Amino acid sequence: MLIVNPFATSTTEAGRDALLHTLSASLRRPEDGAGEMAETKRSGARPQYVDVRVEHxxxxxxAGELAALxxxxxxxxxxxxxxxGSVNEVVNGLLDPPSVPESGMPSPALAVVPGGSANVFARALGIDPDPLKATGQLVDLLATGQRRRVSLGHTNNRWFLFNAGVGVDAQVVKSIDEQRTAGHRATATRYLWTAVRTFMGAARSKPTLTVTIPGREPLGGAHFAFVSNASPWTYLxxxxxxxxxDTSFDSRLGVFASTSMAPIRNLPLARQLLSSKAKPHAKHLLRADDVASVEIRSSEPIDMQMDGEYLGTRTVLEFGCRPAVLEVISPKS
Incomplete structure (x- = not known):
């Protein structure tokens, strides 16, 4: 099944037609007629290619409803x-909710052809950000049977793929959503200036968060906190x-929280984050990798995002992870 979000940032009608044509032509059996396309259904050790079922x-x-189907x-x-956002919906449709014991019912493998503005999950897996190149890459991966299993994070009884956060990053996502609704494209430049403006606007806000990791003293007075399931956290x-x-799809969660919003203290941190050999560190920063769980509490409702989707406000969030829960079509490392 091919699930297409026709409203995604970088999808076009011509691009979607090219994607379908490439998949159907490349995955057709030699004995198939010229007009037939390819669809894969579960059957033993290797898939049998028939017609591609396209859903918009x-x-x-x-997208989650279609994935569940x-x-x-x-x-x-x-x-x-x-x-x-579409990929997150699909994953939450493919899998049982985190609170439900694993049923043993098999789930389809997931493949991604990027169509958004950041495409963090696909790029972190090694998928080319260009949709046409990614389509050719996907055909090769399917032909050679390249699959791997990745861990997922979860909170609020929902899976997340690469990151979730409370505070300033969620405020940025909320602002970008509002700008897109007003007709503006979600470009890298718009993200950058929105992030700078949001950060500066929050510089004098009071901290409301307490971050608790098992085996450590709780960190109080935090302004924002990010929880990662992979690296990078995002792309500019x-x-x-x-x-x-040091967080990856093969490890447990990463935590990144700050007790300061002062620009003079965070400019060096920003340079570290942009470094090609990033190892962020600062006295006001909590950074931990490979943690099994984390609890974030706020003394008042605070904005929250998951995989780049704004989800409103929360006061308590408990994060966990599950190893090797999702099968993906991707390079094996």
Whole structure:
């Protein structure tokens, strides 16, 4: 099944047609007729290629509904063409919620053809950010049977792929959403200036967060906290931003929290985050990698985002992770 978000930032009708044509032509069996396309359903050790079933999302949550249908109908692979928000929806449709014991019911493998503005999950897996190049890469990966299993983080009974955060990053996401609603494109420059403006505006705000990691003293007086399931945390154009460079899809969670919003203290930290050999450190910073769980409490409702999607305000969030829970079509490392 191919799930397409036609409203994603970098998708076009021509690009979607090219994607479908490439997949259908490349995955067709030699004996298939010229007009047939390829769809994969679960069958033993290797998939059998038949017709590609294409579904376009029409509303929020629709990608998750389609993914759940693909699982119920025992598809072998679900390809999603959209941004990180669409991929998050698909994953939460493919898998049981974190609070539900594993049922043993198999889930389709996930493949991603980037279609958003950042495409953090796909790029962190080694998928080319260009949709046409990624399509060719996907065909090769399917042909050679390259798959791997990755860990996922979870909170609020929902899976997240690469990051979740409370505070300033969620405020940036909220502002970008409002700007997109007003008709502005979500470019790297817009993200940068929105982040700078939001950070400066929050410089005098009071801290409300307490961050607790098992085996450590709780950190009070934090202004914001990020929880990572992979590295990088995000991208600024082509440049990766790494808050927890030692966190990966094969490890547990990374935590990054700050007790200061003062620009003079955070400018050196910003330079570290942009470094190609990032190892962020500062006296006002908590950074931990490979942690099994983390609890974040706020004395008042605070903005929250997950995989670049604004989810409103929260006062308590408990984060955990589950190893090797999702099968993906990607390079093996």
């Amino acid at each position: 999302t029409t509303h929020r949550g629709h 693909a699982r119920a109908e025992r598809y072998d692979v679900v390809v999603v063409h959209g941004g990180d 154009g082509t440049r990766p931003i790494e808050t927890n460079p």
